[in-house]
Amino acid sequence: MSVPHDAGTPGGRFLHRLRGGLRLRHHKQVSCARPVERPVLPDVLIVPLQQHLGLPAQALVQAGDRVLKGQRLGEVDCSGGVSVHAPTSGTVRAIEHRPMSHPSGRSGPCVVIEPDGQDRWCEPSPVTDWQTREPRDLLDALCAAGVVGLGGAVFPTHQKASLGRVRGTRTLLLNGAECEPYISCDEMLMREEPHRVIDGARVLQRASGAEHVILAIEDQMGAVFDALQQAVGEATDIELVKVPAIYPEGGERQLIQVLTGQEVPADGLPADLGILVQNVGTAAAVADAVIRGRPLIERYVTVTGHGVAEPRNLLALIGTPVSHLVHHCGGYRDDADRLVVGGPMMGFSLRSDSEPVVKASNCLLVLSADDLRAPQPEMPCIRCGECARVCPAGLLPQQLQWQVRTGQWEAAADHHLRACIECGCCDFVCPSHIPLAAWFRHGKGQLKAQARERAAADHARERFDARAARLERQKQEKRERLAAKKKALRERSAAKKKTPVPNEEVRR
Amino acid sequence: MLIAVVTLLALGLLIGLGLGWAAVRFRVESDPVIDQIDAILPQTQCGQCGYPGCRPYAEAIASDEADINQCPPGGEAGIRALADLLGREPKPLNPENGEEQPTTVAVIDEQACIGCTLCIQACPVDAIVGAAKLMHTVIEQECTGCDLCLPPCPVDCIAMVIPDQDGTVWAWPEPGRPAAGGVQ
Ligand code: SF4
Numbered sequence: 001m002s003v004p005h006d007a008g009t010p011g012g013r014f015l016h017r018l019r020g021g022l023r024l025r026h027h028k029q030v031s032c033a034r035p036v037e038r039p040v041l042p043d044v045l046i047v048p049l050q051q052h053l054g055l056p057a058q059a060l061v062q063a064g065d066r067v068l069k070g071q072r073l074g075e076v077d078c079s080g081g082v083s084v085h086a087p088t089s090g091t092v093r094a095i096e097h098r099p100m101s102h103p104s105g106r107s108g109p110c111v112v113i114e115p116d117g118q119d120r121w122c123e124p125s126p127v128t129d130w131q132t133r134e135p136r137d138l139l140d141a142l143c144a145a146g147v148v149g150l151g152g153a154v155f156p157t158h159q160k161a162s163l164g165r166v167r168g169t170r171t172l173l174l175n176g177a178e179c180e181p182y183i184s185c186d187e188m189l190m191r192e193e194p195h196r197v198i199d200g201a202r203v204l205q206r207a208s209g210a211e212h213v214i215l216a217i218e219d220q221m222g223a224v225f226d227a228l229q230q231a232v233g234e235a236t237d238i239e240l241v242k243v244p245a246i247y248p249e250g251g252e253r254q255l256i257q258v259l260t261g262q263e264v265p266a267d268g269l270p271a272d273l274g275i276l277v278q279n280v281g282t283a284a285a286v287a288d289a290v291i292r293g294r295p296l297i298e299r300y301v302t303v304t305g306h307g308v309a310e311p312r313n314l315l316a317l318i319g320t321p322v323s324h325l326v327h328h329c330g331g332y333r334d335d336a337d338r339l340v341v342g343g344p345m346m347g348f349s350l351r352s353d354s355e356p357v358v359k360a361s362n363c364l365l366v367l368s369a370d371d372l373r374a375p376q377p378e379m380p381c382i383r384c385g386e387c388a389r390v391c392p393a394g395l396l397p398q399q400l401q402w403q404v405r406t407g408q409w410e411a412a413a414d415h416h417l418r419a420c421i422e423c424g425c426c427d428f429v430c431p432s433h434i435p436l437a438a439w440f441r442h443g444k445g446q447l448k449a450q451a452r453e454r455a456a457a458d459h460a461r462e463r464f465d466a467r468a469a470r471l472e473r474q475k476q477e478k479r480e481r482l483a484a485k486k487k488a489l490r491e492r493s494a495a496k497k498k499t500p501v502p503n504e505e506v507r508r
Numbered sequence: 509m510l511i512a513v514v515t516l517l518a519l520g521l522l523i524g525l526g527l528g529w530a531a532v533r534f535r536v537e538s539d540p541v542i543d544q545i546d547a548i549l550p551q552t553q554c555g556q557c558g559y560p561g562c563r564p565y566a567e568a569i570a571s572d573e574a575d576i577n578q579c580p581p582g583g584e585a586g587i588r589a590l591a592d593l594l595g596r597e598p599k600p601l602n603p604e605n606g607e608e609q610p611t612t613v614a615v616i617d618e619q620a621c622i623g624c625t626l627c628i629q630a631c632p633v634d635a636i637v638g639a640a641k642l643m644h645t646v647i648e649q650e651c652t653g654c655d656l657c658l659p660p661c662p663v664d665c666i667a668m669v670i671p672d673q674d675g676t677v678w679a680w681p682e683p684g685r686p687a688a689g690g691v692q
């Protein structure tokens with residue numbers, strides 16, 4: 001594989017066409033018009049101990065403890081997850097189960113902090129000589145600082161980067177192509193703090209061993225390009241690329257396809273192609289963690305939609321209740337109808353605005369009654385093929401939905417259900433209003449659950465067989481012992497019969 | 509004419525002998541159908557099917573001795589998979605064997621345990637550790653939830669619980685059926 005390298009000539013790269021996809025109205029201007037603000041401290045911060053993919057962190061503090069801003073609240077082994085930190089200084093009120101902005105509405109252990117209003121930092125621990133340090137040390141620093149993918153997947157960054165190290169990373173692809181409508185947090189970050197993003201790119205480059213960096217943004221982000229170009233300066237190994245604004249071009253696999261023409265195999269990873277993809281927000285967090293020694297305790301959040309008075313982007317502390325942010329943006333309008341975390345295509349409805357902002361929360365979308373398409377009755381599939389035409393993963397949704405509905409899991413897996421990225425394009429165009437993506441999300445979960453069950457069953461079979469073998473062996477040993485004893489007895493009695501004849505007479 | 513008949517007869521005899529020899533010489537010991545059936549069974553090893561474990565039940569199905577609807581832990585999905593494999597019609601679970609229930613794991617009340625070792629002997633997958641007169645405990649990852657350790661316990665200190673559902677196991681429900689979460 002070779003990635004044509006066009007540094008210094010922005011736009012010089014040949015772009016490949018995305019398969020499928022949709023041109024959606026992007027609705028981003030509404031939230032980009034106002035400058036980014038940092039809301040005042042809320043009365044309470046709710047910090048879930050699991051905000052990443054993997055194992056939950058174990059609490060290091062107790063109710064009543066005083067904590068400083070940036071102090072570690074929970075940790076877990078770096079192979080399983082990342083640490084969690086205090087977003088401000090204050091007192092730990094409780095460690096209890098609370099809803100934690102998860103699609104399931106599920107509760108989990110959260111550290112509840114009452115801020116003391118001083119916002120006092122603990123001692124930062126930057127890696128000052130990061131340019132010369134071993135990549136291993138940088139990855140450890142990322143784990144300790146709680147850095148995860150801020151594009152929404154919240155996969156621990158140090159794990160993803162080290163995966164690349166093992167297989168040899170050549171290209172670091174920074175993903176600033178925020179393609180879902182309404183969301184503009186990455187755009188505002190790149191506009192306001194381009195240097196943080198570029199610094200992060202350098203650290204990630206060092207940590208992953210990538211030779212060069214591609215930073216992809218959407219072609220409609222006008223001001224961003226200039227800001228980034230200034231931050232890049234004379235460097236020749238960072239290439240800025242504008243990609244057309246087609247949904248879901250910002251998907252990891254889709255972006256790689258557009259930029260390099262290569263397809264990541266359905267059961268493979270970008271690392272197989274020597275590419276490490278990171279979101280630009282993640283890069284900024286990486287810079288904070290390594291260069292400034294500050295853990296991930298805040299993020300850009302877009303608060304937008306027709307149901308909120310003043311849509312804008314906020315720099316919000318992790319753990320801030322959603323209601324506090326909406327309040328900062330002028331509160332709800334009268335016709336606010338639904339609160340969604342994430343975008344309109346892939347987001348999920350939040351049950352209550354008392355739930356906290358977590359590392360995964362890129363956007364709070366308040367939809368008005370007008371925005372919501374009145375739920376249309378579902379009709380049978382008419383096999384129009386529209387869904388297959390727009391599917392960026394090249395799947396046959398009409399076929400798959402039938403297989404998922406009727407529980408033909410093997411057939412669905414053979415038709416690459418696992419490759420579905422749940423983008424919702426098929427849903428969007430389906431004239432029969434079939435909730436295709438929702439079925440596929442469900443189906444993918446079922447496939448995973450089945451694989452888990454199979455693995456458990458195989459393990460149990462092994463244990464059962466081992467036990468059966470052991471019991472058999474013990475029985476055999478017992479039999480042998482018995483046989484040996486019997487033989488010994490027989491020999492002894494035989495010996496007695498022969499020799500002790502005179503004795504017997506004597507005894508008599 | 510005669511030559512042709514004789515030649516064909518001789519040929520048939522030869523091939524027959526060859527095949528007969530091959531059948532003996534290259535006999536496959538384990539019946540692959542049994543393996544395939546066993547691969548579908550959930551390996552809970554609970555004995556509810558009326559056989560002392562999943563493998564014996566698989567053998568019984570293969571020899572047409574048992575029906576395919578006798579395994580409660582496998583449930584409807586298991587029966588469907590068996591029906592698919594064997595080319596039969598799926599049928600509902602035989603209520604005589606029990607009901608399909610959520611997977612559980614055993615937990616020993618360690619205060620109450622008297623260390624009698626009876627549960628250790630009952631466990632089909634060696635998931636219980638402990639020694640005579642000492643407290644016993646269940647290794648959660650190894651437990652299949654077969655319930656076999658419950659009856660022998662003289663002080664009834666074992667309970668079956670639904671294991672902790674952490675976030676890693678959650679999955680989206682069917683659309684239109686918001687089981688656990690607010691589906692959009
Ligand atoms: S949701 Fe899945 S099947 Fe539907 S268009 Fe997106 S990738 Fe294709």
Ligand code: SF4
Nearest residue numbers: 381382384385387430
């Ligand atoms: S778009 Fe809808 S109606 Fe058309 S083929 Fe796909 S599932 Fe069927």
Ligand code: SF4
Nearest residue numbers: 552554555557562579
């Ligand atoms: S009933 Fe129990 S022992 Fe029988 S096949 Fe099913 S899981 Fe195995």
